[in-house]
Every structure is written in structure tokens, then in C-alpha cells.
Amino acid sequence: MEIDQYTTYFPKPGKQNTLEAISLALNRANELKIKDIVLASSYGYTAKQIVKFDLSKLNVVCVTHHAGFDKPGKVELTDQTKKYLQKHGIKVYRGTHFFSGVARAMRTEFGGVYTGEIVANTYRTFGEGMKVCVEIAIMALDAGLIPYGKEIIAIAGTGAGADTAVVVKPAHGKRFFDTQIIEIICKPRTW
Numbered sequence: 001m002e003i004d005q006y007t008t009y010f011p012k013p014g015k016q017n018t019l020e021a022i023s024l025a026l027n028r029a030n031e032l033k034i035k036d037i038v039l040a041s042s043y044g045y046t047a048k049q050i051v052k053f054d055l056s057k058l059n060v061v062c063v064t065h066h067a068g069f070d071k072p073g074k075v076e077l078t079d080q081t082k083k084y085l086q087k088h089g090i091k092v093y094r095g096t097h098f099f100s101g102v103a104r105a106m107r108t109e110f111g112g113v114y115t116g117e118i119v120a121n122t123y124r125t126f127g128e129g130m131k132v133c134v135e136i137a138i139m140a141l142d143a144g145l146i147p148y149g150k151e152i153i154a155i156a157g158t159g160a161g162a163d164t165a166v167v168v169k170p171a172h173g174k175r176f177f178d179t180q181i182i183e184i185i186c187k188p189r190t191w
């Protein structure tokens with residue numbers, strides 16, 4: 001059966017698109033009966049925006065930056081924000097970024113370019129948010145926070161907030177190329 005489904009293109013990337021990106025994503029989740037939502041949130045802004053919606057039937061996972069992303073030993077999403085999100089039923093996951101991992105350490109130490117970052121930059125030809133959507137979906141699956149083999153919705157942005165949402169069936173990191181990006185719900189048109 002053919003499906004007519006349109007992508008919303010935001011004129012510019014960025015935080016100003018957050019509420020609309022979330023709203024489009026949750027509408028599509030409802031239409032497709034998708035229960036699992038994974039979103040990127042560095043400081044908690046996007047995660048706090050999703051709390052404004054009815055999440056009662058959803059499994060919402062907030063993937064945040066790994067400790068030390070900005071400053072060694074420091075986290076960006078505070079314990080207070082984490083507790084607030086958990087109180088609203090949102091799971092918060094903090095772990096090594098799938099595409100960066102050891103590749104970023106290699107580049108920093110020796111220069112050059114390594115596989116993880118090549119894959120990441122290829123996704124970036126669709127915009128930053130697309131790269132992040134795939135990355136956080138895999139991280140959430142590898143953390144055991146979403147079910148295997150199911151379509152989920154991932155929401156991410158460009159530096160801050162959200163401007164991209166996709167329906168994706170992530171694979172575990174070790175089988176990364178089995179990942180399927182099924183629908184692009186919204187993304188910035190230019191950047």
C-alpha cells in the first residue's frame with residue numbers, strides 16, 4: 001500500500017522549531033501507533049518542552065551529552081533537571097556518543113579522519129539533526145531503553161533545541177548498517 005506522507009521543512013535550523021518539531025513527531029507517533037520516542041537534550045530544554053504534551057501512553061527517552069563533553073568530569077543536564085524529567089516519566093540516558101567514541105580521540109591525538117566521523121558527516125548532508133537522530137536511536141537501543149526491531153521516533157536539533165524528527169528502526173551499534181530511516185517527519189530545508 002502506498003503511503004502519502006509529507007515532510008515539514010523549516011526555513012532555518014534551530015531552537016525556534018522545537019515545539020513544532022515535537023508536535024509533528026507526536027502526531028505521527030499517534031497515527032502510526034508508535035510508543036517509543038527518543039530525543040536529544042543537552043541541558044534539558046527540549047525534554048522540558050515535551051513534558052507539555054500528553055506522554056501517558058509513551059516511553060520517552062532523553063539522550064543527553066556524555067559527562068565531560070564540555071568540561072572534564074562535568075555534566076550539562078543537572079541532577080535537578082534529571083529528577084524533574086524522571087518525575088514526568090522520562091528516562092534519561094547519558095553515555096558515550098556512538099559516532100564519536102574512539103574516533104574523536106584518534107583525531108584529537110593524531111589528526112586525520114576516522115570511520116565514525118565519516119559516517120556522522122555523511123548523515124550531516126541531511127542536516128545536523130539527522131545525524132543526531134540516528135545516533136541517539138542507536139544509543140537508546142544499546143542501553144536497552146527501547147525495544148529491538150520496532151519503529152520508533154527520534155527527535156534532535158542543530159546545537160540546541162529540536163528541528164528534525166524521523167521514524168527510524170535502529171539497529172544495535174554492532175549491526176549499525178541494518179538501521180532503517182523510514183520517514184522524515186521534519187527537518188530544516190537549508191542551513
Ligand SMILES: Cc1cc2nc3c(=O)[nH]c(=O)nc-3n(C[C@H](O)[C@H](O)[C@H](O)COP(=O)(O)O)c2cc1C
Binds near residue numbers: 040064066128160161
Ligand atoms: C548524543 C548527542 C549528540 C549530538 N550531536 C550533535 C551534533 O553532532 N551536531 C549538532 O548540531 N547537535 C548535536 N547535538 C545536539 C542535539 O541535536 C540537540 O539540539 C540538543 O541536544 C538539544 O539540547 P537542549 O534540549 O538542551 O536544547 C547532540 C546531542 C546529543 C545528546
